[in-house]
Amino acid sequence: MEEQVSGESEQYIVIAGVVARCRARILGGQTFYVQYPYDGSVRAVNRESGGTADVESYVFGSKEAAQQAVLGQTLNPCALTWQTFRLPTIYLAGFHVFRSDALEEGQRMRESCRKYGFEGLFPLDKENYDNLGQRDTAAMIFHANDGLIREADIVMANLNPFRGAEPDSGTVFECGLGYALGKKLYGYIADGRSMSERLGASIDPITGLYSDGMHVEDFDLPLNLMLAVPMDIVIGGLEECLLKARIDYYGTG
Numbered sequence: 001m002e003e004q005v006s007g008e009s010e011q012y013i014v015i016a017g018v019v020a021r022c023r024a025r026i027l028g029g030q031t032f033y034v035q036y037p038y039d040g041s042v043r044a045v046n047r048e049s050g051g052t053a054d055v056e057s058y059v060f061g062s063k064e065a066a067q068q069a070v071l072g073q074t075l076n077p078c079a080l081t082w083q084t085f086r087l088p089t090i091y092l093a094g095f096h097v098f099r100s101d102a103l104e105e106g107q108r109m110r111e112s113c114r115k116y117g118f119e120g121l122f123p124l125d126k127e128n129y130d131n132l133g134q135r136d137t138a139a140m141i142f143h144a145n146d147g148l149i150r151e152a153d154i155v156m157a158n159l160n161p162f163r164g165a166e167p168d169s170g171t172v173f174e175c176g177l178g179y180a181l182g183k184k185l186y187g188y189i190a191d192g193r194s195m196s197e198r199l200g201a202s203i204d205p206i207t208g209l210y211s212d213g214m215h216v217e218d219f220d221l222p223l224n225l226m227l228a229v230p231m232d233i234v235i236g237g238l239e240e241c242l243l244k245a246r247i248d249y250y251g252t253g
Contacts, residue, residue: 010036012066014058015044015080019066022059030250033059035082043085047078055080087119088249091149091183092238093175094158095168097123109238116242117250121148149177156241159187159223159233165199167223175227185231186245187223192235194220 013022013033021036022044033044033055044055058080060066070077090113096105106122113120123145129137149155155178162168178185191198196218202211210216221228222235232248234241 012060012063013044013055013080014060014066014070014075014077015082017078019063019070024059031056032085034085041084041086042082044080045083047081050083087114087117088153089119089121089151090154090156090242090245091121091152091174091178092123093155093171093178095160095162095171096158112238112242116246118154118242118245121152123148145174146177149174149183150181152178152183154184154186154245156186156238156245157188157231158238159189159227160191167227172227175231179230184245184248186234186241187227187231188234188236188238188241189222190235190237192222194218194222195224198222 011022011024011033012019015022022033023036023038025032025034025038030052032052035042043052044058045052046054058069058075060069069075092106092109092113096102096109099105102124106120106124110120110122129140132140155175157167157171157175159167159171162171166172175185175187196203196216199210199216203209203216204211208215217224219225219228222233227233232244234244
């Protein structure tokens with residue numbers, strides 16, 4: 001769901017002891033009252049609870065009505081305060097960074113995140129390293145991605161096969177780092193069949209061994225258990241994964 005502006009006209013809210021202009025905005029199925037003009041980051045909350053459930057009772061259709069509520073002592077004019085509002089952030093892990101149009105793809109992915117009520121962090125969101133050699137550049141990229149993962153609330157990974165039958169190795173490491181840091185983990189994959197089903201053509205029907213002479217993990221999971229168990233795996237693409245995350249975070253699809 002995209003962020004929506006309420007169809008109502010400008011309203012007035014009693015907050016922090018004053019009457020201020022506000023507008024209602026809907027994000028992830030929830031209504032927030034924000035400063036008007038809106039700068040994208042400030043919303044009204046209850047000073048004690050920090051929540052927004054009872055904020056609507058402090059909102060009026062006119063400045064005069066709000067002022068009369070204060071003068072008539074029908075409410076506590078200091079019960080509400082403005083709070084900086086930050087969307088949950090998602091680190092967008094995956095081999096999309098190797099695309100020839102990676103920067104444009106990153107912008108598209110971030111736009112999708114905003115549509116579902118999140119802020120996307122793309123691995124290429126970092127400084128330019130043209131002044132460094134290859135290995136120093138690699139080290140700087142590692143630290144930059146490490147920092148983005150630590151900043152994120154969620155790690156959402158493209159776990160489709162990359163240059164073989166398994167996900168991109170760098171993406172797998174990032175999922176492990178996210179797990180160690182206690183992040184919420186989501187992964188998406190287009191083919192939901194188990195590993196043994198996907199690799200069946202290369203498995204010897206007599207020995208049950210893969211073409212490399214080793215066993216194939218068979219737990220009826222689409223990925224190695226070290227990914228499939230701790231992560232919420234969504235069969236589909238980024239949009240389907242974002243929808244699952246929105247339901248988890250906002251309670252609505």
